[in-house]
Amino acid sequence: MALQKLEYGTIRLRPLEPEDVDLLYSWENEMAVWEVSNTLAPFSKYIIEQYILNSQRDIYESKQLRLIIETPDGTPVGAVDLFDFDPFHQRAGVGILIHNTGERQKGYATDALLLMCIYAKEILGLHQLFANITADNEASLRLFVKCRFELCGQKKDWVKSGLEWKDEFVFQRLL
Secondary structure, eight states, rough: OOSSSEEETTEEEEEGGGGGHHHHHHTTTTGGGGGHHHOSSOOHHHHHHHHHHTTTTTHHHHHEEEEEEEOOOEEEEEEEEEEEEEETTTTEEEEEEEEEGGGSSSHHHHHHHHHHHHHHHTOOOOOOOEEEEEOOHHHHHHHHTTTOOEEEEEEEEEEEEEEEEEEEEEEEEOO
């Protein structure tokens, strides 16, 4: 399939815009998502603004890319990230968030992840994507398996959550 636009199924992906400051500020400062993003403290609007300004840098320079997931009517419902971008080894990590629980289970994450796989292969020339998912994140585990990522490892007691430890699974998809 030749990629013409960053659209697939029910979604489209777009770059961050200056108008996204308030959106990202609310998403990034919600403590419920801190564990999956390895965050321990809230972000200021200034830091979010600087992040958006720097997001315009080339992925080869910044080693990361965040795109907003939008519905066809332009409503932002989440974000998908490439991180640890390694052009020599042709791989990157991928993470995804559908923020509002009312927008989940509508296929947005599946379409966004499949589109990111196409983009990573056809535009960035990557050979593989990987994801790190805690063992108790059943929705993400199902999503990545559905999108043909394979379980390739388990890290025991890898993520501290309150006073407990969680295992983390490593998933990989060869593109």
